[in-house]
Amino acid sequence: MGEFKHLVIVKFKEDVVVDEILKGLENLVAEIDAVKSFEWGQDLESQELLRQGFTHVFVMTFDKKEDYAVFQSHPKHLEFSAIFSTVIEKLVLLDFPPTLVKTPPKAAPPEAPPEAPPA
Secondary structure: OOOEEEEEEEEEOOOOOHHHHHHHHHHHHHHOOOOOEEEEEEOOOOOHHHHOOOOEEEEEEEOOHHHHHHHHHOHHHHHHHHHHOOOEEEEEEEEEOOOOOOOOOOOOOOOOOOOOOOO
């Protein structure tokens, strides 16, 4: 199977200090080696009708599904989840093996500096 993704879309409860939660998530993934990468975002463009109150998305990538299982049962994750669940009004959670449709372009190699003129 290959990579495995853990995607969480949330609507926080009123008066929640989101920055504290974000710091907690960033600390959590830094402490668990099974997490290959972590990214998050806050919706800025969607119409409320389409967003339905959801404001943030969190995506974790794992090398394989087994690494996700390690993450799920990790004591630090269980501890953080107990706190996280108290600040969430509603959420959508999806766990899936991604299907890559278009590969990101490779970065162009850096240009060599111009040669100095002869002295």
